[in-house]
Amino acid sequence: MAKPHVLQVGPYPEWDQTPLDAAFTIHRWWEAADKDAFLAKVGPDIRAIATRGDLGASEAMIAACPRLEMISVFGVGYDSVHLPSCRARGITVSNTPDVLTDDVADLAVAMLLSLVRQVGPAEAWVRSGDWAAKGVPPLTRKVTGTRAGILGLGRIGAAIGRRLQGFGMDISYSARSPKPDAEVWTYIPDAVALAERSDHLFIALAATPETRHIVNARVLQALGPEGTLINISRAANVDETALLDALETGQIAGAALDVFEGEPNLNPRFLTAPNILLQPHHGSGTIETRKAMGKLMRDNLTAHFAGQPLLTPVPL
Numbered sequence: 001m002a003k004p005h006v007l008q009v010g011p012y013p014e015w016d017q018t019p020l021d022a023a024f025t026i027h028r029w030w031e032a033a034d035k036d037a038f039l040a041k042v043g044p045d046i047r048a049i050a051t052r053g054d055l056g057a058s059e060a061m062i063a064a065c066p067r068l069e070m071i072s073v074f075g076v077g078y079d080s081v082h083l084p085s086c087r088a089r090g091i092t093v094s095n096t097p098d099v100l101t102d103d104v105a106d107l108a109v110a111m112l113l114s115l116v117r118q119v120g121p122a123e124a125w126v127r128s129g130d131w132a133a134k135g136v137p138p139l140t141r142k143v144t145g146t147r148a149g150i151l152g153l154g155r156i157g158a159a160i161g162r163r164l165q166g167f168g169m170d171i172s173y174s175a176r177s178p179k180p181d182a183e184v185w186t187y188i189p190d191a192v193a194l195a196e197r198s199d200h201l202f203i204a205l206a207a208t209p210e211t212r213h214i215v216n217a218r219v220l221q222a223l224g225p226e227g228t229l230i231n232i233s234r235a236a237n238v239d240e241t242a243l244l245d246a247l248e249t250g251q252i253a254g255a256a257l258d259v260f261e262g263e264p265n266l267n268p269r270f271l272t273a274p275n276i277l278l279q280p281h282h283g284s285g286t287i288e289t290r291k292a293m294g295k296l297m298r299d300n301l302t303a304h305f306a307g308q309p310l311l312t313p314v315p316l
């Protein structure tokens with residue numbers, strides 16, 4: 001039987017590529033020198049798109065594939081997929097939730113601890129010889145027992161909260177409605193009020209047009225000069241100019257960021273801003289989790305072409 005034609009938007013690890021190449025006729029979009037010409041040529045054959053959370057599928061890409069039936073995303077976030085086109089044409093979309101929750105929450109907590117306890121600067125202090133030359137580095141701040149705010153209590157936000165409980169933190173969260181299984185945590189729907197009540201504000205929101213720049217100058221002002229911001233979600237949830245201004249003027253104490261507008265080419269102001277911890281969008285970046293994400297991304301494609309329900313469909 002002829003293998004279904006699948007457009008692959010970006011590279012995957014070899015452990016996903018080999019089974020993908022065996023099961024489907026793969027067309028490698030990212031390798032094409034002239035992407036428009038490539039799409040014009042292969043687009044009419046394409047029945048599915050295999051993409052990544054960071055690459056998505058644009059309106060033009062979807063339009064170039066008139067027989068497209070489904071899009072399988074390697075990643076929990078699907079904000080980079082042009083959903084209106086999918087809705088209009090009945091194209092289904094799958095993502096890879098759950099399998100990455102623990103890793104992203106682990107990194108969020110690691111980022112908080114590294115930033116507040118100044119792990120990076122303290123190591124630089126040792127390596128530079130400052131410890132011997134100048135003595136101990138400046139004192140840091142205590143994390144245990146502080147107040148955490150979690151903006152967005154989905155799977156990842158809740159996993160961050162469970163970890164922070166181990167640090168005896170007083171936890172508040174925002175969500176569209178109170179979560180029954182988070183009853184020991186305080187529900188504060190408004191982002192400004194949540195920031196006001198938090199020493200550390202975690203952003204764990206899926207990015208949608210409604211959440212764009214939800215962390216703005218007012219929220220940062222409410223977080224205040226002792227407050228820190230941790231973002232493991234999407235850069236679009238933060239007004240980066242307001243954040244850079246707040247960092248540079250000491251309006252907030254610090255920020256730990258795994259995501260950036262235009263990544264991997266971030267605004268150079270981030271490289272010199274004070275008290276900032278920068279990470280290369282690798283919340284899900286462990287071998288175990290990337291293997292599980294790849295398998296789920298492939299299993300969704302397989303289910304689709306077997307006429308079975310998607311394992312993890314995106315609600316459209």
Ligand code: 8YV
Binds near residue numbers: 052053054100
């Ligand atoms: C990326 C992510 O997809 O799951 C998400 O939404 O942002 C990440 O896991 C990952 O970097 C693969 O591209």
